[in-house]
Amino acid sequence: MAEGLDLSSWLQDQCSDFRFDVGGVFQRTSDTSWWPLEAAGPAELEQRLERGGHLLPLPREPAALANVLEVSIVNFLTARASRLPGADIQRGSERGYPDLEFSGPAFGGGFHAVDVKAARRAANGRQTQSRITLYTGNTYFKWPELHWPGTFRPFGDYLTHLDILMIYTFNPESNARVEDLEIIVQQPWRIASRDRSSTTREYIGAVNSIDALRAGEGAFASPMEFYLYWRRFPFSVSPQVQTQLQRLLRAAQAELAEFRRRDQQGGAE
Numbered sequence: 311m312a313e314g315l316d317l318s319s320w321l322q323d324q325c326s327d328f329r330f331d332v333g334g335v336f337q338r339t340s341d342t343s344w345w346p347l348e349a350a351g352p353a354e355l356e357q358r359l360e361r362g363g364h365l366l367p368l369p370r371e372p373a374a375l376a377n378v379l380e381v382s383i384v385n386f387l388t389a390r391a392s393r394l395p396g397a398d399i400q401r402g403s404e405r406g407y408p409d410l411e412f413s414g415p416a417f418g419g420g421f422h423a424v425d426v427k428a429a430r431r432a433a434n435g436r437q438t439q440s441r442i443t444l445y446t447g448n449t450y451f452k453w454p455e456l457h458w459p460g461t462f463r464p465f466g467d468y469l470t471h472l473d474i475l476m477i478y479t480f481n482p483e484s485n486a487r488v489e490d491l492e493i494i495v496q497q498p499w500r501i502a503s504r505d506r507s508s509t510t511r512e513y514i515g516a517v518n519s520i521d522a523l524r525a526g527e528g529a530f531a532s533p534m535e536f537y538l539y540w541r542r543f544p545f546s547v548s549p550q551v552q553t554q555l556q557r558l559l560r561a562a563q564a565e566l567a568e569f570r571r572r573d574q575q576g577g578a579e
């Protein structure tokens with residue numbers, strides 16, 4: 311395989327240029343609007359928009375705010391990748407894995423999965439308020455040879471898995487809500503804990519110390535140890551997941567039977 315850029319370093323370089331510069335949600339007109347609207351610069355514009363009732367706060371709800379942050383960095387990285395010759399980038403679905411898929415000769419060929427996670431700082435400033443979710447544990451992660459819905463290809467086809475963590479302080483007083491954004495790029499196994507990130511969902515959780523996330527000091531000494539632990543984990547399997555799994559296994563068996571048939575035919579010729 312051709313030598314390419316190291317995706318992790320490339321992402322780190324790009325992310326160091328990223329600024330979350332979303333000041334709120336724009337409203338076209340309101341009872342307090344007046345015209346013409348003039349401003350000499352960004353600060354005056356913001357003040358003028360606010361006084362004219364054109365600016366609504368971003369959502370408080372963590373998942374909704376996380377989505378705004380994710381969309382903003384995904385747009386930014388997509389634009390950066392489009393300027394890089396030989397780099398291909400594909401955006402994943404909202405509920406699928408990964409958020410971004412990188413491929414092409416710029417990164418040495420093969421497929422690389424990049425997922426974005428936003429997390430709020432806890433009041434003590436040293437931890438995330440809740441554990442970051444690294445993967446859904448009972449589908450594509452547990453069955454890495456199968457091609458699950460919501461994914462581009464089987465999990466096991468990726469040469470690299472990387473997470474972009476967006477850690478911020480929540481400010482309920484500001485329209486932007488987000489302050490002191492820190493971006494960390496890590497391999498998921500390096501920041502994994504032995505705990506789920508939700509008591510009701512089948513999610514693999516990260517460690518919650520921000521220092522540990524930054525340093526990549528999770529609970530596992532090697533990727534092997536991480537995969538063994540979490541693939542053995544007794545996640546519950548819903549009837550829908552069970553049905554999907556059976557469908558995928560049947561498809562894989564049919565494919566294998568077809569390969570065997572062709573192989574025997576080929577051998578007979």
Ligand SMILES: [Ca+2]
Nearest residue numbers: 409425426427
């Ligand atoms: Ca995500």
